[in-house]
Amino acid sequence: MASVIKVNLPQQSYDIAIAPGSLEQLGEFMTNLHLGKKVLLVSNPTVFQLYGETAIASLKAASFEVASHILSDGEHYKTLASIENLYNTALENRLERSATMVALGGGVIGDMTGFAAATWLRGINFIQVPTTLLAMVDAAIGGKTGVNHPQGKNLIGAFHQPRLVLIDPDVLKTLPIREFRAGMAEVIKYGVIWDAQLFAELEASQRLDEMGHIHSELIDTILTRSCQAKADVVSKDEKEAGLRAILNYGHTIGHAVESLTGYRQVLHGEAVAIGMVAAGQIAVELGMWTQQQTQRQDVLIEKAGLPTKLPAGLDIEAIIEALQIDKKVKAGKVRFVLPTQIGAVTVTDQVPADIIRQVLVRM
Amino acid sequence: MASVIKVNLPQQSYDIAIAPGSLEQLGEFMTNLHLGKKVLLVSNPTVFQLYGETAIASLKAASFEVASHILSDGEHYKTLASIENLYNTALENRLERSATMVALGGGVIGDMTGFAAATWLRGINFIQVPTTLLAMVDAAIGGKTGVNHPQGKNLIGAFHQPRLVLIDPDVLKTLPIREFRAGMAEVIKYGVIWDAQLFAELEASQRLDEMGHIHSELIDTILTRSCQAKADVVSKDEKEAGLRAILNYGHTIGHAVESLTGYRQVLHGEAVAIGMVAAGQIAVELGMWTQQQTQRQDVLIEKAGLPTKLPAGLDIEAIIEALQIDKKVKAGKVRFVLPTQIGAVTVTDQVPADIIRQVLVRM
Numbered sequence: 174m175a176s177v178i179k180v181n182l183p184q185q186s187y188d189i190a191i192a193p194g195s196l197e198q199l200g201e202f203m204t205n206l207h208l209g210k211k212v213l214l215v216s217n218p219t220v221f222q223l224y225g226e227t228a229i230a231s232l233k234a235a236s237f238e239v240a241s242h243i244l245s246d247g248e249h250y251k252t253l254a255s256i257e258n259l260y261n262t263a264l265e266n267r268l269e270r271s272a273t274m275v276a277l278g279g280g281v282i283g284d285m286t287g288f289a290a291a292t293w294l295r296g297i298n299f300i301q302v303p304t305t306l307l308a309m310v311d312a313a314i315g316g317k318t319g320v321n322h323p324q325g326k327n328l329i330g331a332f333h334q335p336r337l338v339l340i341d342p343d344v345l346k347t348l349p350i351r352e353f354r355a356g357m358a359e360v361i362k363y364g365v366i367w368d369a370q371l372f373a374e375l376e377a378s379q380r381l382d383e384m385g386h387i388h389s390e391l392i393d394t395i396l397t398r399s400c401q402a403k404a405d406v407v408s409k410d411e412k413e414a415g416l417r418a419i420l421n422y423g424h425t426i427g428h429a430v431e432s433l434t435g436y437r438q439v440l441h442g443e444a445v446a447i448g449m450v451a452a453g454q455i456a457v458e459l460g461m462w463t464q465q466q467t468q469r470q471d472v473l474i475e476k477a478g479l480p481t482k483l484p485a486g487l488d489i490e491a492i493i494e495a496l497q498i499d500k501k502v503k504a505g506k507v508r509f510v511l512p513t514q515i516g517a518v519t520v521t522d523q524v525p526a527d528i529i530r531q532v533l534v535r536m
Numbered sequence: 537m538a539s540v541i542k543v544n545l546p547q548q549s550y551d552i553a554i555a556p557g558s559l560e561q562l563g564e565f566m567t568n569l570h571l572g573k574k575v576l577l578v579s580n581p582t583v584f585q586l587y588g589e590t591a592i593a594s595l596k597a598a599s600f601e602v603a604s605h606i607l608s609d610g611e612h613y614k615t616l617a618s619i620e621n622l623y624n625t626a627l628e629n630r631l632e633r634s635a636t637m638v639a640l641g642g643g644v645i646g647d648m649t650g651f652a653a654a655t656w657l658r659g660i661n662f663i664q665v666p667t668t669l670l671a672m673v674d675a676a677i678g679g680k681t682g683v684n685h686p687q688g689k690n691l692i693g694a695f696h697q698p699r700l701v702l703i704d705p706d707v708l709k710t711l712p713i714r715e716f717r718a719g720m721a722e723v724i725k726y727g728v729i730w731d732a733q734l735f736a737e738l739e740a741s742q743r744l745d746e747m748g749h750i751h752s753e754l755i756d757t758i759l760t761r762s763c764q765a766k767a768d769v770v771s772k773d774e775k776e777a778g779l780r781a782i783l784n785y786g787h788t789i790g791h792a793v794e795s796l797t798g799y800r801q802v803l804h805g806e807a808v809a810i811g812m813v814a815a816g817q818i819a820v821e822l823g824m825w826t827q828q829q830t831q832r833q834d835v836l837i838e839k840a841g842l843p844t845k846l847p848a849g850l851d852i853e854a855i856i857e858a859l860q861i862d863k864k865v866k867a868g869k870v871r872f873v874l875p876t877q878i879g880a881v882t883v884t885d886q887v888p889a890d891i892i893r894q895v896l897v898r899m
């Protein structure tokens with residue numbers, strides 16, 4: 174039950190390999206990539222304690238020379254200062270051009286390791302071993318890497334494609350339930366924006382809110398189809414010139430919610446869930462899709478244990494204002510990704526503020 | 537008397553424009569590149585005092601919104617800390633994806649500005665306005681950007697191609713004479729490794745050691761042919777996979793000399809001059825070219841007021857040892873670029889240590 178998805182890029186293509194138990198074969202998976210002997214495994218204490226030993230054993234069995242670097246756990250440490258520490262470890266271990274950094278962790282570890290790999294000796298090899306659902310279906314694919322600036326998320330970064338993304342669904346068993354659900358928001362997103370078949374499979378499932386209650390075949394489908402969706406989009410638009418914008422479905426209002434709640438109270442995936450509910454309603458108001466379609470989406474969101482309402486106490490005018498300063502604003506116009514049917518969206522900057530307000534008031 | 541050289545790259549090509557007085561037309565040169573309105577001009581106090589006003593006036597005349605950031609002067613400040621300051625200015629001025637950073641200065645300013653542009657919002661537009669001879673013929677072309685790690689030069693960096701390199705030879709009039717000569721070392725290098733015609737033109741000139749004593753037509757030839765040489769090499773090998781190695785002619789022993797003298801006593805170009813003399817002798821010892829050819833090279837180096845001997849007191853065994861830890865060493869073998877005729881070189885890791893020793897003892 175192993176699937177391989179190809180990400181085709183003009184300069185360098187790579188595989189996303191999805192297979193239960195594959196963490197034990199990490200070293201093997203890396204042997205055909207013409208990598209140098211030296212590997213720096215980057216992780217955080219939580220993930221390293223659970224999976225570090227398995228990863229290292231597999232790398233050593235495949236004759237890699239392994240060093241490791243443990244970054245503190247949490248978005249709070251996604252900083253340039255953490256990257257400086259990583260550079261020091263790279264230097265101590267004399268990582269040369271042919272060396273490889275392996276990210277073992279969620280999106281935070283993946284983004285930071287990728288950025289360090291992008292900028293050490295002007296770019297060394299980089300492998301993603303995502304361990305959260307969000308990182309598996311989203312963050313690990315597409316080559317966006319980076320860290321936060323004290324005054325803004327992901328302002329500092331680089332495009333640097335991994336040589337391989339290795340997904341072992343088994344590691345999701347230890348993922349906190351809330352993190353699992355947050356990842357499911359992005360999965361539902363792919364269903365709405367790109368893959369009606371995935372949407373249908375999600376609809377057919379009894380539950381979506383807990384790993385333990387989802388059939389392993391559906392987990393495989395979720396991972397495979399989500400990764401395929403992201404791979405399709407990024408192959409068509411590597412550097413975010415156009416199409417890639419559709420991946421921001423639910424993220425316009427989502428980002429406003431995250432930023433107004435200080436990036437703590439609401440997880441990214443939860444904010445995206447709220448944003449998709451709002452975007453669906455806006456599309457209905459604009460006559461782009463039907464009340465019935467948006468309800469089908471909202472049912473999935475609820476089934477995944479995700480919020481469909483704005484957090485209590487959030488000021489609607491503050492949201493409208495926050496939309497204006499989002500970095501996706503072009504020439505003062507707020508850009509929305511809106512569904513036109515299940516599996517297809519359109520991008521528009523023609524949403525009247527009144528409609529946004531009206532929809533938010535009802536939430 | 538304006539020349540334009542095209543750097544052809546698969547993802548994005550760009551022009552190197554060479555014209556006396558062109559700094560006054562910086563804004564104009566930038567108008568056809570589809571850049572956003574916002575420009576951040578990056579310079580140092582020395583260069584900004586001389587040319588900042590002209591650059592800014594020209595940018596404003598072309599309707600750009602200009603902010604500036606002044607970095608301290610010197611290799612010593614080529615650090616990640618300086619880049620953090622640059623990010624802060626980028627944020628204060630709300631530089632978006634469409635914004636442009638313009639580097640006005642020598643290689644230090646160019647490398648740092650390029651790195652900041654490579655990593656701000658995962659890459660924004662970047663323009664090189666080199667003001668040293670070395671930056672004009674070498675550092676500004678090819679997309680290598682970066683900063684130093686406390687323990688090694690240029691260890692942190694990224695490939696990020698400029699959208700334009702604008703060269704105004706007139707600014708060389710204020711360049712300290714020693715810096716001018718250091719740049720001339722790289723010019724002579726292109727003559728030896730790539731362009732026999734350039735070599736011949738340098739031979740035909742009475743003097744090469746001072747801007748004021750070189751005919752302006754020869755300055756134009758020097759700039760045009762050197763930039764063409766670098767452009768040829770980097771277009772054929774954007775990411776330093778092979779051919780680009782020939783640009784390291786003179787740099788193997790040159791780097792060892794620089795590092796052993798603490799990067800202060802000897803300028804980079806001076807070290808390269810010494811390295812070329814050594815490499816020429818090694819090639820003679822190996823029967824690859826003739827004593828007469830190496831003498832023709834050394835005459836040029838002397839005519840440019842550059843050193844041809846090792847700095848007094850430098851230990852030869854220390855040089856041999858330093859060669860081993862240079863980052864260009866692959867699997868323990870020291871890689872040398874050696875001339876086979878005027879205008880052509882070969883790369884080899886088959887130079888016996890005895891020959892290196894023998895040649896150095898004579899210097």
Ligand SMILES: NC(=O)c1ccc[n+]([C@@H]2O[C@H](COP(=O)([O-])OP(=O)(O)OC[C@H]3O[C@@H](n4cnc5c(N)ncnc54)[C@H](O)[C@@H]3O)[C@@H](O)[C@H]2O)c1
Binds near residue numbers: 306307318
């Ligand atoms: N590069 C991209 O394209 C992209 C896309 C989306 C998000 N991101 C970034 O990803 C980050 C969010 O990633 P995330 O949601 O994975 O959060 P995360 O990396 O912080 O992981 C969430 C938590 O789960 C823990 N964890 C991870 N795997 C585990 C496992 N298997 N078992 C038990 N605990 C585990 C982590 O230690 C952490 O505490 C953000 O910084 C965001 O900017 C990047």
Ligand SMILES: NC(=O)c1ccc[n+]([C@@H]2O[C@H](COP(=O)([O-])OP(=O)(O)OC[C@H]3O[C@@H](n4cnc5c(N)ncnc54)[C@H](O)[C@@H]3O)[C@@H](O)[C@H]2O)c1
Binds near residue numbers: 614641645
């Ligand atoms: N990116 C590359 O491919 C590449 C290639 C070669 C060198 N470099 C880098 O370039 C740097 C060296 O560059 P450099 O030799 O230009 O040194 P530099 O940038 O330090 O400039 C030398 C000095 O000249 C001054 N100066 C510059 N232009 C002037 C002018 N027109 N009039 C008066 N003073 C002027 C500067 O303020 C400085 O004090 C090193 O950091 C090196 O690593 C990069």
Ligand SMILES: [Zn+2]
Binds near residue numbers: 441
């Ligand atoms: Zn997201």
Ligand SMILES: [Zn+2]
Binds near residue numbers: 722787808
């Ligand atoms: Zn050089």
